[in-house]
Amino acid sequence: MHSLTEENYLKAIYRLSQSGNLKISPTAIAEEINVNAASVVDMIKKLKEKQLIVYDKKLGASLSDHGLKIAIDIVRKHRLWEVFLLDKLGYSWDVVHEIAEQLEHIKHEELADRLDRFLGNPEYDPHGDPIPNAKGEVPSVANTLLSEIEIGQSCQLAAIKDTSAVFLQYLEQLSISIGTRIKVLEKIPFDHSIVVQIGKENKTTVSKKLADSLLVY
Amino acid sequence: MHSLTEENYLKAIYRLSQSGNLKISPTAIAEEINVNAASVVDMIKKLKEKQLIVYDKKLGASLSDHGLKIAIDIVRKHRLWEVFLLDKLGYSWDVVHEIAEQLEHIKHEELADRLDRFLGNPEYDPHGDPIPNAKGEVPSVANTLLSEIEIGQSCQLAAIKDTSAVFLQYLEQLSISIGTRIKVLEKIPFDHSIVVQIGKENKTTVSKKLADSLLVY
DNA sequence: ATATAATATTAGGTAACTCTAATTATATTT
DNA sequence: AAATATAATTAGAGTTACCTAATATTATAT
Numbered sequence: 001m002h003s004l005t006e007e008n009y010l011k012a013i014y015r016l017s018q019s020g021n022l023k024i025s026p027t028a029i030a031e032e033i034n035v036n037a038a039s040v041v042d043m044i045k046k047l048k049e050k051q052l053i054v055y056d057k058k059l060g061a062s063l064s065d066h067g068l069k070i071a072i073d074i075v076r077k078h079r080l081w082e083v084f085l086l087d088k089l090g091y092s093w094d095v096v097h098e099i100a101e102q103l104e105h106i107k108h109e110e111l112a113d114r115l116d117r118f119l120g121n122p123e124y125d126p127h128g129d130p131i132p133n134a135k136g137e138v139p140s141v142a143n144t145l146l147s148e149i150e151i152g153q154s155c156q157l158a159a160i161k162d163t164s165a166v167f168l169q170y171l172e173q174l175s176i177s178i179g180t181r182i183k184v185l186e187k188i189p190f191d192h193s194i195v196v197q198i199g200k201e202n203k204t205t206v207s208k209k210l211a212d213s214l215l216v217y
Numbered sequence: 218m219h220s221l222t223e224e225n226y227l228k229a230i231y232r233l234s235q236s237g238n239l240k241i242s243p244t245a246i247a248e249e250i251n252v253n254a255a256s257v258v259d260m261i262k263k264l265k266e267k268q269l270i271v272y273d274k275k276l277g278a279s280l281s282d283h284g285l286k287i288a289i290d291i292v293r294k295h296r297l298w299e300v301f302l303l304d305k306l307g308y309s310w311d312v313v314h315e316i317a318e319q320l321e322h323i324k325h326e327e328l329a330d331r332l333d334r335f336l337g338n339p340e341y342d343p344h345g346d347p348i349p350n351a352k353g354e355v356p357s358v359a360n361t362l363l364s365e366i367e368i369g370q371s372c373q374l375a376a377i378k379d380t381s382a383v384f385l386q387y388l389e390q391l392s393i394s395i396g397t398r399i400k401v402l403e404k405i406p407f408d409h410s411i412v413v414q415i416g417k418e419n420k421t422t423v424s425k426k427l428a429d430s431l432l433v434y
Numbered sequence: 435a436t437a438t439a440a441t442a443t444t445a446g447g448t449a450a451c452t453c454t455a456a457t458t459a460t461a462t463t464t
Numbered sequence: 465a466a467a468t469a470t471a472a473t474t475a476g477a478g479t480t481a482c483c484t485a486a487t488a489t490t491a492t493a494t
Contacts, residue, residue, distance in 0.1 A: 025442085026442060035481090038484080041443060088335055089331040089332065106316065107319065108316050114308070115306065222450080243471080244471060252451090253453060255472090
C-alpha cells in the first residue's frame, strides 16, 4: 500500500505533466506541493524503488503505468468529491477544493464507483476539469484560452486553470461560472486587457492574466 | 490543532467511558485501538499536557471539557458518514464502519452541519447509535439487553453493542436489523440460549452471547 | 571558456508515533 | 506477609516525512 504522502507526490507529478510541463524536476514538484527540494529527492528515490515513477536527472520524473493508475484514481476521487460537496452539500466553488484534498485519500475499492453513480456519472467537476471514469479514461477537455478568442467571437467557459480562492472569488464577483457565455468585444494593445460581455451583463474589462486562466470552447 | 492519532485516542477514551468502563487504563486503551501499552503511556502524557484529558494512575484517564468536545465531534462525524454510506451510497451495514473511520477525520467547520442537513438530521446511525447534534447533545439510547427481556414479552431492536463484520453478517443472516420486532418465547436454563421469534419469521434459537449484544426497547 | 547562478544531491537532524525489552509499581493469591 | 501475577512506566530504537546547510552538478551569461 502507498501512503497519503506518496499519493500526493504522484498526483503532483500527474498534474505537472497534464499542464504540459516538459521536464518534471525536483524543484518543480517541490513548488507544487510546498516542500523543500531535498525532501522531494528523498521521495523520488522511494517512489522509484517502488516502481511508481521513472526518474532521470536529464528528463525529470514521469509516472510508471502503475503510478499513473494510482494518480488518476486520486484525481477521479478528488473531482467526484468536489461535485458532491458542491451539488449535495451546497458548498461554494472556492471551498470545495481544499476539502476534496482530504477526501481524495479515503480508501475503499467500491467507493469511487458508488459515489460516481450516486452523483449521476458526471463528466466534469465544478472547475470544469474532466473526471476520469472507472477505467481511468479522461474525458476530452477544452484547450483554447479566452485570450486566444478573436474580437467579435463568442465562447463558453469550459474550465479554469487556477483553483486558488482569490481567483475563484473574483470569478464569482464577475458572475462567471462553468458554461457562462463570454463575448470578446475589444482587445487593448497596451496591456492585452480584453473587453468582454459576460452573459447578458454589461461589458467589463478583464486582464490578460485572467483571460489566460480561462479555458473556453 | 490535534492530529488524526490524537483524535483516535480521544475517541477511544470516549467509547470506553460510554460503554460503562469504570477505570480507563493504558491497557484498556491499548486494546481498544490495537497498540502497545507503552505507546499509550506516551500519548497520555501528550494529551495531558495539551489539557485534553485528565490522568491519574489510580482513577485512569478521562476527557477534559475540551477533549470531550473533540471526541463527540468525531463521533458525530463518524455516525453521520455511516448514514451517508448506507442511505446514499447503498453500502451494507458491515462495511460502513471502516470507511467512516477514515471519513470522521475530514476537517472543515461546516462539514458536519451540512452533512447533517443533507441527510435529514438523523438521530441514530445504522447501528442504532445516537448521533450527537451540533451542540454536542447525545440522543438517549436504549439500555435493556435482549437477554433481560421476560419470556412472552416482545421488543424492538434499538441498537447493537458490537460492530464487527462477523456479528453484522450474522444479524443479516437472521434478518435482524434496527427496528426489527423480537419476541422472547423460551429461555434454555442449560446455556441461557433464548428461543425467539424474529419479525413474522419462524422461531430461532440464539445464544446468550448474541442476546447480550442487542439493545432493545 | 570561465564565472556566476541555478538546481540537484548528500549529510545530518527533528518530530510524531510506533515498537520491544527492562524495570518498577500495584494487585492477587496462597 | 511473601510470592506471584498483572499493569504501568521508562529506556532505547525504528520508520516516515520533513527540514537546513553543505556540496556537487549543470546551465547561463559574459
